[in-house]
Amino acid sequence: MVTNDPGIRPILELKDIQTYYGRSHIIQGLSMHLEKHEAVSILGRNGVGKTTTLRSILGLTPPREGRIIIDGEETSRWPTHRIITKGIAYVPAERHIFPGLSVEENLKLAERIKPGEDPWSMEKIYSHFPVLRAREKQDGSTLSGGEQQMLAIGRALMGNPIIMLLDEPSQGLAPILVNQVIQPILVMCVKSGLTLLLVEQNYRMALQVASRHYLMGIKGIMARTATSDELLADSTIIRDHLTV
Ligand SMILES: Nc1ncnc2c1ncn2[C@@H]1O[C@H](COP(=O)(O)OP(=O)(O)O)[C@@H](O)[C@H]1O
Numbered sequence: 001m002v003t004n005d006p007g008i009r010p011i012l013e014l015k016d017i018q019t020y021y022g023r024s025h026i027i028q029g030l031s032m033h034l035e036k037h038e039a040v041s042i043l044g045r046n047g048v049g050k051t052t053t054l055r056s057i058l059g060l061t062p063p064r065e066g067r068i069i070i071d072g073e074e075t076s077r078w079p080t081h082r083i084i085t086k087g088i089a090y091v092p093a094e095r096h097i098f099p100g101l102s103v104e105e106n107l108k109l110a111e112r113i114k115p116g117e118d119p120w121s122m123e124k125i126y127s128h129f130p131v132l133r134a135r136e137k138q139d140g141s142t143l144s145g146g147e148q149q150m151l152a153i154g155r156a157l158m159g160n161p162i163i164m165l166l167d168e169p170s171q172g173l174a175p176i177l178v179n180q181v182i183q184p185i186l187v188m189c190v191k192s193g194l195t196l197l198l199v200e201q202n203y204r205m206a207l208q209v210a211s212r213h214y215l216m217g218i219k220g221i222m223a224r225t226a227t228s229d230e231l232l233a234d235s236t237i238i239r240d241h242l243t244v
């Protein structure tokens with residue numbers, strides 16, 4: 001039966017989720033999905049609920065209602081440590097580099113070897129981010145913002161994830177660094193088969209990395225979805241949903 005074909009089943013699905021912080025009802029009925037190997041972005045202004053959406057998926061702030069389904073299994077009530085065993089990596093906005101650990105140790109700690117074609121390894125990370133090799137023995141927390149972002153992405157990749165969630169990876173970084181380092185590595189990740197959910201306010205980068213975009217309005221309500229081509233053709237869509 002066609003509906004049981006794992007090839008067409010979404011790898012990640014949110015069905016009408018409702019998420020709260022205490023009594024604050026932040027996400028009021030959010031539905032979205034990602035196909036396997038797809039790169040999708042969530043675009044929206046500050047405070048609409050983008051980070052809370054990622055926290056809901058990860059079980060850090062689990063939804064009170066609604067369902068989250070990862071690769072066919074409902075994970076909505078699972079603890080975070082179990083959810084990430086489904087192959088989920090998270091690159092938080094604050095990067096959370098472990099202080100007191102070298103660049104190499106930050107990477108080693110996240111290593112999870114998976115059989116398969118050309119898995120991520122320390123060597124592969126260093127070949128994509130040569131600056132990390134040069135700083136291998138340096139305390140990770142002493143790196144520049146851009147280097148810490150590379151380390152945070154590298155660390156996520158060391159787990160050989162199936163789905164990578166990124167929270168505003170371009171935030172606070174010089175445009176040249178975003179264009180020449182962060183964007184190409186994310187494009188390469190998608191080409192190599194990783195499924196990406198990219199939260200951004202930098203729509204220019206999101207358009208280059210992701211092919212489909214969810215435009216989030218207040219209370220986590222998805223105003224609409226659009227392809228990169230649609231966003232390029234109609235600049236009013238971006239203006240209506242982002243501060244540009
Ligand atoms: N820990 C928290 N406790 C209470 N309210 C929070 C907390 N974190 C975020 N919020 C509120 O939830 C809303 C959505 O926040 P967030 O998901 O961080 O938005 P975004 O990532 O889109 O900027 C905001 O109004 C924010 O003030």
Ligand SMILES: [Mg+2]
Nearest residue numbers: 050051052093
């Ligand atoms: Mg946020």
